[in-house]
Amino acid sequence: MAVPLTYYLALSAALFAIGVIGVLIRRNVIVVFMCIELMLNSVNLTLVAFSAFLGDIAGQALVFFVMAVAAAEAAVGLAIVIALYRNKQTVNFDDINILKW
Amino acid sequence: MAYDLVPLAVFLPLAGFLINGLLGRTIKREGLIGAIGSATVGAGFLIGVATLLELLGAPADQRTRIVEVMPWISAGDLSANFAYQVDQLSVVMLLIVTGVGFLIHVYAIGYMHGDPGFWRFFAYLNLFIFAMLNLVMADNFLLLFLGWEGVGLCSYLLIGFWYDRKFEKGTTADAAKKAFIVNRIGDFGFLIGMFLIFSTFGSLRFQAVFAQAAGFEAGAPVLLAITLALFVGATGKSAQIPLFVWLPDAMAGPTPVSALIHAATMVTAGVYMVARCSILYALAPTALMVVAIVGGATALFAATIGLVQNDIKKVLAYSTISQLGYMFLALGVGAFSAGIFHVMTHAFFKALLFLGAGAVIHAMHEEQDIQRMGGLKKHLPITYRTFVLAALAIAGIFPFAGFFSKDEILWRTFSSGHGVLWAMGLVGAFLTAFYMFRLVVLTFEGESRWAQGQHPHEAPSTMTVPLIILAILSVGGGVVGIPPSLGGGNALEHWLEPVFRPALDKLAGGMHEDHVLEYVLMAVSLGVALSGIWLARLWYLRNKEIPGTVAARLPRLYRLLWNKYSVDEAYDMVVVTPLLKGSEKLLWKAVDVGVIDWAVNATGRVVAWFGRAARLLHTGFTATYILVFLFGVVAVIGWLLAQ
Amino acid sequence: MTAEPLLFLFLAAFAVTTAVLMIIQRNPVMSAISLIGNFFCLAALYLMLRAQLLAVLQIAVYAGAIMVLVVFVIMLLNLGDEIKLPVRFGFRRTVGVVLGFGLLLELTYLLLFTPETAEHEMLHADAPLIGTVEAMGTALYSQYLFPLQLTGLLLLAAVVGAVILAKRRLP
Incomplete structure (x- = not known):
C-alpha cells in the first residue's frame, strides 16, 4: 500500500499553519525568520509531492529555484538583522515600528 | 519682396521686448537698451516705407496681399492664422504706429534717463508696438483681438509703471486697474461681435467675411447687432462716451506712454477697426448713425471738460477724447478716409503736444499744474515753438495738418446732411482752439508763477529732436489730404479708396460737391478757430480777471465742468458700489464663505476622518501587517470555499 | 509494502x-x-x-x-x-493563533472534500526517473537554463547586498 498524495498535502498544510502561527506569536526576528523558512519548506514538500505523483519534473525544478532564493534571502535577511541590531540594539519584533514613518 | 518683410516688422519689436525684458536688468546700460528698443521699431518703419513704395508701384487693384506666417488656431470650422493683410489701410497704420512710435522711443531715452525701471519701460513699449502692429496688420478678427487685448495689457502695465506713486485719490496702480477694467467692458462687446460674426459668416478672416457681407441686404438685424457690439469695443478702446473715463486717469503713466498709447496709437484702434469693417457698418445704417452721434457728442462733451482743467496732461487727455470723437463722427457720416486722415494728423500733433508737455514737466520737476507755470517760453524755446505749432494744428488753422483733416470731417458731415452734428463739431472746434491756447498761454506766456528756486532748462537733444520732427509733420502732414477745392489731389483719399469702395458703393448718394459752400464752411471753421484763439489770449493774457468773473457768474456750470460732469462719481454710484457691495455681501459672505468654503472644508474633514480611521491600521509593527494580511487570506479562501 | x-x-x-x-x-x-x-x-x-x-x-x-x-x-x-522577556500573550497573538488554526481548518476542509482520483493513490511510474541528479541536471541546463543563470545573478546580488548591509559603517 502506498502513501496517497493527500497525506503529503495534509502534512504540508499542517507545517504551513505552524509556520504562520510561529510568525505571529514569536518576537525574536531570527525565529520569525526561521518560521518563514518552515513555510517555504512546506510549500516545497507540496511541489515535490505533486511532481512525483504527476511525473512532471517542473515541480522539482521549481523547488531547486526556491532553495536558491531562500539562500539569497537568508543572506540578505540576516545581514538586515545584523544592521538592525547595530542601530537599535534589539531584534525584538515588538520594538521595531519604524515603518510608521 | 517688401511684403514678405512685414512679419519681420511685426516680430522685431517682440524680439526687442524679449531682449530688454529678459536681459535688461543685466545689460544695465541705458544707451544700449534704448537703442535696442528704438531700433526694432525703426526697422519696422523702414520696412513700412519699403512696402509703401512697392504698393505705389503696383496697379491699384493689386495692392492687397496676405502674408501667411504660421498657423495659429485651427479647430473645426474655426481657423485663425498669424497672417497679415497688407493693403492701403494697414500700411498707413503701420507707418503711423512705427513712425510715431520710433520718435517716442527716442524721446523716452531722454525722458526716462535715470529711472530704475528703464529697461522695463522699454520692454513694455516694445511689447506694445508688437501688439499694436498685430492689431493693425491682422488679416482676421482673432489676431486683431490678440493685438486688441495686448495693447490693453500694455496700457495697464505702462499706466501703472510707477506703481507706488500717488495719483489723485489712490496710486497709479488704481488708474491702471481702472483703464484695464473699463477696457475689458469694451472687449466684452468686441468678443460678442466676433462670436456673432463667426456664427453668421463661418469665418473670421476679413476677406471672407467682407465678401459674404456684401451680399447681405442693408439693415439686416444681425449686421446691426454685430456692428453695435463691435462699436462697444471701439468705445472702450478709443475712449468714447460712455467708456471714456479711463483715458484721463491714464495720464498717471510716464509722459511718453501718454503720447504713444493714449494719444497717437492705441486709442485709434477703435477708429481703425470701424474703418476696417466699413462694409459691415455701411450695411447697418442705424449703427452708422450711432457711431456718428456718439462721436459728435464725445467731441463736444470732452471739449467742454477740457476748458477748465488745470493739469497739463488732463487738458491734453480730454482733447484726445474730443479728437477721437471727430474721427468717429467722420466714420459715422461715411467719410472713412477722412477719419483715417485725422488719425494720422492727430497722431502727429497729439504726440507732439504730449512730448512737449513731457518736456515741460521734466523741466518743472514733475509739476503738472498749469496755474503754477507761466513764462516758460524764455527757458524752453524749442519746446515752446513746437508746442505752439502743434496747438495751431489741433485748433485747425490753415495750412497746418489739423486744418485739412478737421475741415474735411466737418465738410463731409455737413454735405451728407447732418446739420446738427456739424454744429456740434463746429462748437467743439471753437472750444478746442480756446482750451489749447489757454494751455499755451498759461504754460508758456505771461509772468512766471513758479517758486523762485527753480531753474527750468531745455530738454536734451534725444527729446528735442523728436519734437522738431513731429513739428515738421504737424505743419506739413496735411499735404497728403489737400482737397481738390484748394488745388490739392486729396492723395490719401484716393489711396484708401479701394479699401472703402464696397462700403461707399452701399452708401451711394448724399455727397454733393459744392465748392462755393465748401469755401464758406472752410472760412467759418477757420474763423471759429481764430476767434477761439483770440478769446483765450484775451482772457488769460490781457484781462486776467475775466475767467474768474465768468466762473463766479456761472458757478453751477463751472462746478459741473470742473467736476467733469461727475461721470466718475455717477459710475461709482450706479455700477461700482452696487457691484462691490453685492460682491461683498452676497458673493463673498454668503456664497463663497457659506457654500464654497463650507463644501471645500467638508471635503477636507471627510478625508481627515477617513484618514484617522485608516491610520489605526498603520501601527508600524510588521506583525500587525502580517496579521491583517493573514486575515485577508483566510477570508478570501473562506469566501471561495463558501461558493 | x-x-x-x-x-x-x-x-x-x-x-x-x-x-x-x-x-x-x-x-x-x-x-x-x-x-x-x-x-x-x-x-x-x-x-x-x-x-x-x-x-x-x-x-x-x-x-x-x-x-x-x-x-x-x-x-x-x-x-x-527572549527568555528574560515577560510572556505577553496579547490580543494580537490570540487572533494570530485563531487565524492560523482557521487557515489549517480551511486547508483540511479543502483536502477532505476534493474528489479522489486514481493518480493520487500511487506515485507516478516515472517518479524514480525524474528525481535523479542526471534528470534534474539535464532539465536545469536545457529547459531551465535561463532561470538558472538568473538565479546565479540573484545570488551574486544577495552576496553584495549582504556585505554592504552587514559591514560596519566607517566613520
Whole structure:
C-alpha cells in the first residue's frame, strides 16, 4: 500500500499553519525568520509531492529555484538583522515600528 | 519682396521686448537698451516705407496681399492664422504706429534717463508696438483681438509703471486697474461681435467675411447687432462716451506712454477697426448713425471738460477724447478716409503736444499744474515753438495738418446732411482752439508763477529732436489730404479708396460737391478757430480777471465742468458700489464663505476622518501587517470555499 | 509494502513535533536545532518521493548552509534574551493563533472534500526517473537554463547586498 498524495498535502498544510502561527506569536526576528523558512519548506514538500505523483519534473525544478532564493534571502535577511541590531540594539519584533514613518 | 518683410516688422519689436525684458536688468546700460528698443521699431518703419513704395508701384487693384506666417488656431470650422493683410489701410497704420512710435522711443531715452525701471519701460513699449502692429496688420478678427487685448495689457502695465506713486485719490496702480477694467467692458462687446460674426459668416478672416457681407441686404438685424457690439469695443478702446473715463486717469503713466498709447496709437484702434469693417457698418445704417452721434457728442462733451482743467496732461487727455470723437463722427457720416486722415494728423500733433508737455514737466520737476507755470517760453524755446505749432494744428488753422483733416470731417458731415452734428463739431472746434491756447498761454506766456528756486532748462537733444520732427509733420502732414477745392489731389483719399469702395458703393448718394459752400464752411471753421484763439489770449493774457468773473457768474456750470460732469462719481454710484457691495455681501459672505468654503472644508474633514480611521491600521509593527494580511487570506479562501 | 505508510506516519509525526517545538521553545538556539531536525525529516520525505537530488540539497543547503548561518548570527548577537522577556500573550497573538488554526481548518476542509482520483493513490511510474541528479541536471541546463543563470545573478546580488548591509559603517 502506498502513501496517497493527500497525506503529503495534509502534512504540508499542517507545517504551513505552524509556520504562520510561529510568525505571529514569536518576537525574536531570527525565529520569525526561521518560521518563514518552515513555510517555504512546506510549500516545497507540496511541489515535490505533486511532481512525483504527476511525473512532471517542473515541480522539482521549481523547488531547486526556491532553495536558491531562500539562500539569497537568508543572506540578505540576516545581514538586515545584523544592521538592525547595530542601530537599535534589539531584534525584538515588538520594538521595531519604524515603518510608521 | 517688401511684403514678405512685414512679419519681420511685426516680430522685431517682440524680439526687442524679449531682449530688454529678459536681459535688461543685466545689460544695465541705458544707451544700449534704448537703442535696442528704438531700433526694432525703426526697422519696422523702414520696412513700412519699403512696402509703401512697392504698393505705389503696383496697379491699384493689386495692392492687397496676405502674408501667411504660421498657423495659429485651427479647430473645426474655426481657423485663425498669424497672417497679415497688407493693403492701403494697414500700411498707413503701420507707418503711423512705427513712425510715431520710433520718435517716442527716442524721446523716452531722454525722458526716462535715470529711472530704475528703464529697461522695463522699454520692454513694455516694445511689447506694445508688437501688439499694436498685430492689431493693425491682422488679416482676421482673432489676431486683431490678440493685438486688441495686448495693447490693453500694455496700457495697464505702462499706466501703472510707477506703481507706488500717488495719483489723485489712490496710486497709479488704481488708474491702471481702472483703464484695464473699463477696457475689458469694451472687449466684452468686441468678443460678442466676433462670436456673432463667426456664427453668421463661418469665418473670421476679413476677406471672407467682407465678401459674404456684401451680399447681405442693408439693415439686416444681425449686421446691426454685430456692428453695435463691435462699436462697444471701439468705445472702450478709443475712449468714447460712455467708456471714456479711463483715458484721463491714464495720464498717471510716464509722459511718453501718454503720447504713444493714449494719444497717437492705441486709442485709434477703435477708429481703425470701424474703418476696417466699413462694409459691415455701411450695411447697418442705424449703427452708422450711432457711431456718428456718439462721436459728435464725445467731441463736444470732452471739449467742454477740457476748458477748465488745470493739469497739463488732463487738458491734453480730454482733447484726445474730443479728437477721437471727430474721427468717429467722420466714420459715422461715411467719410472713412477722412477719419483715417485725422488719425494720422492727430497722431502727429497729439504726440507732439504730449512730448512737449513731457518736456515741460521734466523741466518743472514733475509739476503738472498749469496755474503754477507761466513764462516758460524764455527757458524752453524749442519746446515752446513746437508746442505752439502743434496747438495751431489741433485748433485747425490753415495750412497746418489739423486744418485739412478737421475741415474735411466737418465738410463731409455737413454735405451728407447732418446739420446738427456739424454744429456740434463746429462748437467743439471753437472750444478746442480756446482750451489749447489757454494751455499755451498759461504754460508758456505771461509772468512766471513758479517758486523762485527753480531753474527750468531745455530738454536734451534725444527729446528735442523728436519734437522738431513731429513739428515738421504737424505743419506739413496735411499735404497728403489737400482737397481738390484748394488745388490739392486729396492723395490719401484716393489711396484708401479701394479699401472703402464696397462700403461707399452701399452708401451711394448724399455727397454733393459744392465748392462755393465748401469755401464758406472752410472760412467759418477757420474763423471759429481764430476767434477761439483770440478769446483765450484775451482772457488769460490781457484781462486776467475775466475767467474768474465768468466762473463766479456761472458757478453751477463751472462746478459741473470742473467736476467733469461727475461721470466718475455717477459710475461709482450706479455700477461700482452696487457691484462691490453685492460682491461683498452676497458673493463673498454668503456664497463663497457659506457654500464654497463650507463644501471645500467638508471635503477636507471627510478625508481627515477617513484618514484617522485608516491610520489605526498603520501601527508600524510588521506583525500587525502580517496579521491583517493573514486575515485577508483566510477570508478570501473562506469566501471561495463558501461558493 | 506496509512499511512505507508506517515510515511516513513516523516522519510526519516527527516533522510536526519539531515544528511545534521550534515555535514554542523560548531559546532561539533550541528553535534552530528543532528546525534542523524538521529539515532532516523533510529530506527523508523527499527520498520517499524519489527526489534524490532535492533530498541531498535539502540537507546541504538548508540544514547545512542556511541554518548554520542562522545559528552563527544568533551566537554573534548573543541572543538568549527572549527568555528574560515577560510572556505577553496579547490580543494580537490570540487572533494570530485563531487565524492560523482557521487557515489549517480551511486547508483540511479543502483536502477532505476534493474528489479522489486514481493518480493520487500511487506515485507516478516515472517518479524514480525524474528525481535523479542526471534528470534534474539535464532539465536545469536545457529547459531551465535561463532561470538558472538568473538565479546565479540573484545570488551574486544577495552576496553584495549582504556585505554592504552587514559591514560596519566607517566613520
